Amino acid sequence: MLVVMRKDANQKEIEIVCKEIKEMGLAAHPIPGAQRTAIGITGNKNMVREDKIMLLPGVKEIIHVTQPYKLVGREFKPDDTVIETSNVKIGGKKIVIIAGPCAVESREQIIETAFAVKEAGAHILRGGAFKPRTSPYDFQGMGEEGLELLAEAREKTGLLIVTETIDPDNVEIVEKYADILQIGARNMHSFSLLRRVGRSKRPVLLKRGLAATIKEFLMAAEYIMSEGNPNIILCERGVRTFGDHTRFTLDLSAIPVIKELTHLPIIADPSHATGKWQNVTSMARASIAAGADGVMIEVHPHPEFALSDGSQSLTPENFNKLIKEMKIITEAIGKEM
């Protein structure tokens, strides 16, 4: 349920409405918009006394939200969410470029990659320090040492850092180093982890699960937002189908559909989806043309020696070409890079 305030409602009136909602045993979530504020009501144990709320000063109307998700829905907040970082605004006119290796492997590797992607035009450096791997015998990441190397790369290049956090206990250490917390596709349904990052001050990059419907994807974001964290970047990274010509099937039609249903920004990860660097550029261009707010690209200085996902990593040289091709599309559709 959504309480829409009048355009001229003041801060005091908003607070009174929130107080009233809380007294009914429910949670109130003020959502400031460009024109007016709306207040989301969540918690389904107690009845909402609508008549009482309607009588409060500044209240314009009450809207019954019909989608299963509330806070992340466009009905709830019609304006696009723009996440402001020190570096780049995510979700606005500017296309955000996240690039870097699948995993942090060494000081040389991550620093070299960071300078290369920075020079090519990336805003944010990616790199896994804690790696969820299908096999317990595969390289599981460098752990905190990897986080320290990412922080060093940030210091040297000014790039922000996004890196994955893999369980609730792991969030604290990742928060200490990372600018953006990544939730991997295989953890999209790890609800304790979603709740935990929902209580973080860091923005969260949430990847779509391998077999998640759009509704389930948005519900996972709702878990995060219902804990108080409004800064969520969605990421389409391919779903599992019968198709065997790519690692996963990049579902670009999810982008306009998600743009319609939610106010949150959405980016695409063509590297994991295609699994083959030769196809990354085409799909990065297509992602931008489909309306994505950015892309996440795997870049490795020496893909042939990568400890994971080498076959889908671009060399810095090829990444440079990709950025140029994406720039053309970006400008063509009236956005910036």
Place this chain on the structure above:
Amino acid sequence: MLVVMRKDANQKEIEIVCKEIKEMGLAAHPIPGAQRTAIGITGNKNMVREDKIMLLPGVKEIIHVTQPYKLVGREFKPDDTVIETSNVKIGGKKIVIIAGPCAVESREQIIETAFAVKEAGAHILRGGAFKPRTSPYDFQGMGEEGLELLAEAREKTGLLIVTETIDPDNVEIVEKYADILQIGARNMHSFSLLRRVGRSKRPVLLKRGLAATIKEFLMAAEYIMSEGNPNIILCERGVRTFGDHTRFTLDLSAIPVIKELTHLPIIADPSHATGKWQNVTSMARASIAAGADGVMIEVHPHPEFALSDGSQSLTPENFNKLIKEMKIITEAIGKEM
């Protein structure tokens, strides 16, 4: 197997090689390229006497083709196939726009649509006269009367006509009116039909089956080409997955993969894939950015009264906007419209 001729090999030498192949009980398919001619060998009942062929004048080398498809493969013919019609070259620098209603419903409807899409910039008019429908009780198309109306629309507008043919016996009548024969997704595995259109003089637009792998899709094209028809336009139209936010999942990553494997042109059909006109423009832009040679778009003057697929049809006005948006992407990537 592929016999590659020397650049300076003359027509006479090519003919001698073909004759020799036929004498071995095999079929020879000369494939003229920009630089040199190659000769495909098909038929797996008899052994190829490679030593004998290598001794013939003009022969440079023999390549063993490892893919299950032969004639449609890039190994067989490295240069892009460009299909020349009186109107537009398909597969070259120019993006081809096919537009029109799902089904021909009346004289007014098809003529009005034809003028509207022509004015907006389309090259080819689509419209079903024979409709394969899931239910025997649904509208099955106007039949030959529909073909006559399409022909009239062509005469009035100069647009070419593409329309579906649904079984081997039906090809003859469709050929009589259509410029391009369409094979629908549900018929991609109707091998008798594929063979029949393979003996037609008309180019064939072949849609990918709902659950067809890329290999199966190219093998279906191989059926057509092995009967002698080299003019095939592939069409990605969405595959069936668990996803429920679109009618089918448009697999745009198929485009760069197919471009690598075959010399044939490939277009995308975002109307059938998304099933919702609101998402057609985004996906049409993305298709072009992914490298498609064209798009096929459903347009209906009054979608609310369409006898089939109204919800995915654009009005002429919205189609006009789509063309403008696509044009920007087209030019950005160095192509024309």
Place this chain on the structure above:
Amino acid sequence: MLVVMRKDANQKEIEIVCKEIKEMGLAAHPIPGAQRTAIGITGNKNMVREDKIMLLPGVKEIIHVTQPYKLVGREFKPDDTVIETSNVKIGGKKIVIIAGPCAVESREQIIETAFAVKEAGAHILRGGAFKPRTSPYDFQGMGEEGLELLAEAREKTGLLIVTETIDPDNVEIVEKYADILQIGARNMHSFSLLRRVGRSKRPVLLKRGLAATIKEFLMAAEYIMSEGNPNIILCERGVRTFGDHTRFTLDLSAIPVIKELTHLPIIADPSHATGKWQNVTSMARASIAAGADGVMIEVHPHPEFALSDGSQSLTPENFNKLIKEMKIITEAIGKEM
């Protein structure tokens, strides 16, 4: 729409209702049941004058059928359809066993297999004479020669023959030899072929398409039945999913669902689904336990030399063991073999 006749309605009264329906420009399909007759009405161009029908003698009530399929639905005909052949009743208490090679390859092969499966307890011999193959260069079947060999096997063993027909023009020749016409999974949406076998006197074995929903599967059966052929055997043979441990994913849950929705018999084909002979027995047992009316099993005297699908074919010896294991399950659930 369904006109339900009173229990005591006589043949004359039924004919009068049918005549009335036809005069309204619609088709009438009398469906005799154990207790009473119902008359299905199809054709959606003309309005049904219900008031007029209700006044006719012998009419009990008019039921509005809400499912998109009509004739094949349980609402239309509550009693199970039992198809009577000279050999076995399909759809009743008896489990039907169809066995034989993927393709007829030679006189020796088909006669040897026929005797072996007959001895083990099979009722019907399968074997392809016209083979729809993914590649135009693969063995396409022996054609009419294969049909003649099947007929010879029938004469020698008394087994009935089921074999695939691949396009409308091909039906006539297959009808001449076969007892049951098979429509393959890749042709489930070949509507002209469905209509053609709907006009045949032979029962039809209809395989579920690789990506067909249950509704689409039943609509394909509706195409056949709407042409007048009531003898349809449905066949679950596996659908295409992300799973890679079997050739297709055998969807056994389709069996109880289909049993609920339609009166038609349904069998399972575990050979094509699993693609591996080692798993055929387990899945054949499970099919019977799930409620299937029979199974279709690939048997080849020398699987290692089979021209197609050798890896999923049982030897006669292993088929013999399978029959014994199936028999135990069959009797346990109160059926016969």
Place this chain on the structure above:
Amino acid sequence: MLVVMRKDANQKEIEIVCKEIKEMGLAAHPIPGAQRTAIGITGNKNMVREDKIMLLPGVKEIIHVTQPYKLVGREFKPDDTVIETSNVKIGGKKIVIIAGPCAVESREQIIETAFAVKEAGAHILRGGAFKPRTSPYDFQGMGEEGLELLAEAREKTGLLIVTETIDPDNVEIVEKYADILQIGARNMHSFSLLRRVGRSKRPVLLKRGLAATIKEFLMAAEYIMSEGNPNIILCERGVRTFGDHTRFTLDLSAIPVIKELTHLPIIADPSHATGKWQNVTSMARASIAAGADGVMIEVHPHPEFALSDGSQSLTPENFNKLIKEMKIITEAIGKEM
């Protein structure tokens, strides 16, 4: 890698081999079998000095394991794992029946259900206390209070308890009450949780992920076993496909395939897969016929009032009928219930 000991090798010799392996910087996992002991070697950072091991007393041979999973593989341990509980042996000749409500909702509900399923023949009581739900606004379970009620039900009926644990921090409390720890399908890739239950003394019931391949499923079990817990029960509960007639597609062919690849027991959960109680009995029978070691069935005394998954829950009366039908199949295939 697997060191196979001679049949007459004694405990002392086995210990020497393990010590040697550890000195090479690797982990040794002795696997006692019916005839002989094998010793698994894991850890891929250090080279195995095979020559040195072959010289030790009691060593018969060294086998190179080619599958990505090691400890859970049949190559590693050819004999079936039989998990012994105070109540029932899981994985042997006896079919295990797990039954109970989706979630513990109240004292009355769980005690009533426990007595009902016990009387019908169940061995283990299921019931969620911590529920992973797609929506943050849905009922999330009773938490520790629910665990206490489960323990009370155990005390009263003698049934064992299986209940889900949802993140690493949650394992300790669940271990305190439950006999078997359940990992839900959405957590199959929560590697920290897998590792944590791998260090538990309790057997683990591991459900297959919605889009997990068999290899990924077995790798998840490998995560658990590589931490030292050998008691894992696998559970097929349906995968996500295009099929819309059931909630998920129960992939029964996974059962014989898994039986071939691993020594671990596997059960089926037809309730979650079908999502409709009417189809549960058919699929439970089919699961047993396919070779499953047991089934997990949702039973609720009043499905119409269930807080979750009511439509797939059987009443105690229908559960009673199901048990009788399953018993017939169980005995037919030479097993017991």
